[in-house]
Amino acid sequence: xxxxxxxxxxxxxxxxxxxxxxxxxxxxxxxxxxxxxxxxxxxxxxxxxxxxxxxxxxxxxxxxxxxxxxxxxxxxxxxxxxxxxxxxxxxxxxxxxxxxxxxxxxxxxxxxxxxxxxxxxxxxxxxxxxxxxxxxxxxxxxxxxxxxxxxxxxxxxxxxxxxxxxxxxxxxxxxxxxxxxxxxxxxxxxxxxxxxxxxxxxxxxxxxxxxxxxxxxxxxxxxxxxxxxxxxxxxxxxxxxxxxxxxxxxxxxxxxxxxxxxxxxxxxxxxxxxxxxxxxxxxxxxxxxxxxxxxxxxxxxxxxxxxxxxxxxxxxxxxxxxxxxxxxxxxxxxxxxxxxxxxxxxxxxxxxxxxxxxxxxxxxxxxxxxxxxxxxx
Amino acid sequence: xxxxxxxxxxxxxxxxxxxxxxxxxxxxxxxxxxxxxxxxxxxxxxxxxxxxxxxxxxxxxxxxxxxxxxxxxxxxxxxxxxxxxxxxxxxxxxxxxxxxxxxxxxxxxxxxxxxxxxxxxxxxxxxxxxxxxxxxxxxxxxxxxxxxxxxxxxxxxxxxxxxxxxxxxxxxxxxxxxxxxxxxxxxxxxxxxxxxxxxxxxxxxxxxxxxxxxxxxxxxxxxxxxxxxxxxxxxxxxxxxxxxxxxxxxxxxxxxxxxxxxxxxxxxxxxxxxxxxxxxxxxxxxxxx
Numbered sequence: 001x002x003x004x005x006x007x008x009x010x011x012x013x014x015x016x017x018x019x020x021x022x023x024x025x026x027x028x029x030x031x032x033x034x035x036x037x038x039x040x041x042x043x044x045x046x047x048x049x050x051x052x053x054x055x056x057x058x059x060x061x062x063x064x065x066x067x068x069x070x071x072x073x074x075x076x077x078x079x080x081x082x083x084x085x086x087x088x089x090x091x092x093x094x095x096x097x098x099x100x101x102x103x104x105x106x107x108x109x110x111x112x113x114x115x116x117x118x119x120x121x122x123x124x125x126x127x128x129x130x131x132x133x134x135x136x137x138x139x140x141x142x143x144x145x146x147x148x149x150x151x152x153x154x155x156x157x158x159x160x161x162x163x164x165x166x167x168x169x170x171x172x173x174x175x176x177x178x179x180x181x182x183x184x185x186x187x188x189x190x191x192x193x194x195x196x197x198x199x200x201x202x203x204x205x206x207x208x209x210x211x212x213x214x215x216x217x218x219x220x221x222x223x224x225x226x227x228x229x230x231x232x233x234x235x236x237x238x239x240x241x242x243x244x245x246x247x248x249x250x251x252x253x254x255x256x257x258x259x260x261x262x263x264x265x266x267x268x269x270x271x272x273x274x275x276x277x278x279x280x281x282x283x284x285x286x287x288x289x290x291x292x293x294x295x296x297x298x299x300x301x302x303x304x305x306x307x308x309x310x311x312x313x314x315x316x317x318x319x320x321x322x323x324x325x326x327x328x329x330x331x332x333x334x335x336x337x338x339x340x341x342x343x344x345x346x347x348x349x350x351x352x353x354x355x356x357x358x359x360x361x362x363x364x365x366x367x368x369x370x371x372x373x374x375x376x377x
Numbered sequence: 378x379x380x381x382x383x384x385x386x387x388x389x390x391x392x393x394x395x396x397x398x399x400x401x402x403x404x405x406x407x408x409x410x411x412x413x414x415x416x417x418x419x420x421x422x423x424x425x426x427x428x429x430x431x432x433x434x435x436x437x438x439x440x441x442x443x444x445x446x447x448x449x450x451x452x453x454x455x456x457x458x459x460x461x462x463x464x465x466x467x468x469x470x471x472x473x474x475x476x477x478x479x480x481x482x483x484x485x486x487x488x489x490x491x492x493x494x495x496x497x498x499x500x501x502x503x504x505x506x507x508x509x510x511x512x513x514x515x516x517x518x519x520x521x522x523x524x525x526x527x528x529x530x531x532x533x534x535x536x537x538x539x540x541x542x543x544x545x546x547x548x549x550x551x552x553x554x555x556x557x558x559x560x561x562x563x564x565x566x567x568x569x570x571x572x573x574x575x576x577x578x579x580x581x582x583x584x585x586x587x588x589x590x591x592x593x594x595x596x597x598x599x600x601x602x603x604x605x606x607x608x609x610x611x612x613x614x615x616x617x618x619x620x621x622x623x624x625x626x627x628x629x630x631x632x633x634x635x636x637x638x639x640x641x642x643x644x645x646x647x648x649x650x651x652x653x654x655x656x657x658x659x660x661x662x663x664x665x666x
Binding site: 108143144184186212214217245247255256257258259260263280344365 | 560
């Protein structure tokens with residue numbers, strides 16, 4: 001789960017990291033009010049779950065409240081990488097003497113959390129890794145011990161020669177790690193970590209990504225989810241226990257199992273079609289799930305053909321067959337439905353489907369080809 | 378015979394009295410797996426299915442029955458506890474079926490399992506099966522047939538699909554191992570490839586990968602440098618959009634890393650036969666067997 005910059009900033013602030021004040025506005029007028037209250041120059045920043053906001057024109061300086069209003073008006077409603085800006089963060093514009101990058105990421109290959117700091121801040125860390133790898137210092141954290149003080153210090157001294165600043169940075173590293181752990185995060189970045197002319201180290205941007213699997217035990221973090229940033233169909237799917245991602249093709253897919261669902265999408269493309277979505281109904285054969293799945297697919301205006309690809313292991317094919325029959329009774333679907341059902345109770349499933357006017361196939365390739373042909377006609 | 382499990386496997390089922398645990402314990406017993414014990418805290422003293430003693434702790438189960446392998450059907454919030462417990466009790470192979478385990482829990486559990494000298498497979502995996510001999514997990518027994526091909530996969534039902542197609546083409550399997558769809562897992566592709574290379578019953582290997590991470594690329598290097606047996610590979614997610622989690626917690630392209638093209642290219646560069654679609658696996662195997 002992604003959270004917005006303003007939410008990540010609050011988490012870091014709550015862990016004692018020096019984060020400048022700032023408030024969120026959904027209207028240009030409110031942005032002006034916040035700017036006036038802060039006094040002085042401010043920065044108006046789009047709050048969307050996308051990188052490259054600056055390049056897209058979503059981050060603007062404003063000298064005063066009137067300009068803040070103007071900038072907010074321009075940024076609100078803007079589209080950045082497919083996301084519409086509904087909120088802006090208004091924060092004081094800082095004087096920056098230097099910028100650094102600080103990040104923690106769950107490193108799969110090394111099976112540990114890894115701290116990365118770079119004296120080149122404010123730019124894409126992957127670019128730095130490619131062009132100036134020596135600017136980056138990495139430290140692996142042992143989960144049994146957490147970030148040790150000498151590790152935090154080493155990171156601080158990599159960034160700053162001045163011992164005062166290095167110590168401030170080390171303190172921030174320790175607190176960032178605490179925030180990362182407490183929030184169930186798999187990524188936490190401060191980019192940039194700045195030093196201002198007075199020699200103070202501050203975090204002026206923050207990004208965090210949360211492990212979905214940790215949300216059940218972190219209700220406060222789970223509550224940070226921005227439902228407006230998500231496609232309503234995907235929200236409905238999640239609430240129904242389905243995994244659904246809308247794409248833009250014409251063949252709607254309903255599959256059990258994430259790997260098989262991905263392979264089905266790939267196969268649709270292989271046979272010349274375009275998948276309309278990824279949809280994994282998971283291991284349960286509950287008919288209600290099948291109904292919701294069909295509803296989601298049928299509501300997608302791009303869909304001209306529906307494909308079921310079910311391999312029943314624990315999932316029972318006859319349950320899915322009943323689900324399809326039930327769903328098509330409840331919803332009026334005019335689109336062609338191609339069904340592939342193999343595995344547990346496949347015979348019973350085929351009988352149920354035939355009795356209700358459906359046919360089913362056993363071969364996955366044939367089913368996909370048929371669904372693709374039907375999408376085109 | 379068998380990689381990681383075999384005819385001598387003595388299995389304890391953690392979560393045996395739960396809905397999934399009880400269903401799959403019966404399936405495994407029907408398949409011929411020697412289920413010697415079950416564990417559900419608070420239900421010790423009972424007997425499951427008329428023959429399997431249930432214990433409160435894995436330690437008791439191991440002491441009484443000599444169980445050496447454990448399979449975990451326990452909800453996500455307790456799964457890592459179950460892994461810690463099994464490792465501490467001296468279980469040598471722990472297979473965790475559970476999906477939804479927080480990655481922070483796995484970060485802590487993996488070093489512990491290693492220190493205790495155990496092997497973990499999973500979490501979020503269907504387990505493993507040696508056709509006609511033994512199954513630990515939820516892989517459907519009716520689709521496998523005994524033969525010379527080892528299968529290692531991150532997926533669940535996609536693995537069944539591939540097994541189904543191979544069996545239909547009369548190409549049997551030596552052992553099928555589901556390593557799971559999460560980003561942090563106990564046993565990776567390289568571990569399985571090494572085991573298949575050393576296994577007398579395996580003549581060729583099929584690797585089924587997904588987008589996300591670098592495990593397949595590391596495996597490709599291993600294949601080129603350390604394997605004599607032919608390997609065929611398939612990657613699911615060629616059409617997956619970047620940055621989106623495709624069901625499995627581990628199936629996500631981050632930045633430029635972990636794309637299907639990158640993995641398939643790595644396979645080709647290291648002499649692995651690349652299947653563009655699952656059906657190609659049969660043809661690629663026939664050329665190599």
